[in-house]
Amino acid sequence: MDISQTEFLFQTMAIGMVLSIEGLNTAIEKMADFIHPDYHERIGFIKDIAAGAVFFAALTAIAIGLIIYIPKFI
Numbered sequence: 642m643d644i645s646q647t648e649f650l651f652q653t654m655a656i657g658m659v660l661s662i663e664g665l666n667t668a669i670e671k672m673a674d675f676i677h678p679d680y681h682e683r684i685g686f687i688k689d690i691a692a693g694a695v696f697f698a699a700l701t702a703i704a705i706g707l708i709i710y711i712p713k714f715i
Contacts (some may be wrong), residue, residue, distance in 0.1 A: 655702035662698040666691040671706045 644652070669691040673684045 642713050644709060644713075650689040652709060659695070659698045659702050662695050666695045670702075683708055 670688055673687055677684050
């Protein structure tokens with residue numbers, strides 16, 4: 642299955658986006674745990690927002706993958 646250079650670029654960018662945002666999510670969680678090691682509602686909310694960003698990045702990457710590969714299987 643061949644993909645164009647542009648499709649490869651978009652696929653690579655999508656993967657990089659997910660990994661980058663996951664790294665930021667991890668940094669936010671570690672920093673929040675360092676500042677307030679015990680459970681706190683606001684810290685939990687901040688962590689949820691960061692995890693949500695990863696979720697939306699992953700959804701975007703999945704959509705890009707589907708746009709690239711579904712036409713090749715049909």
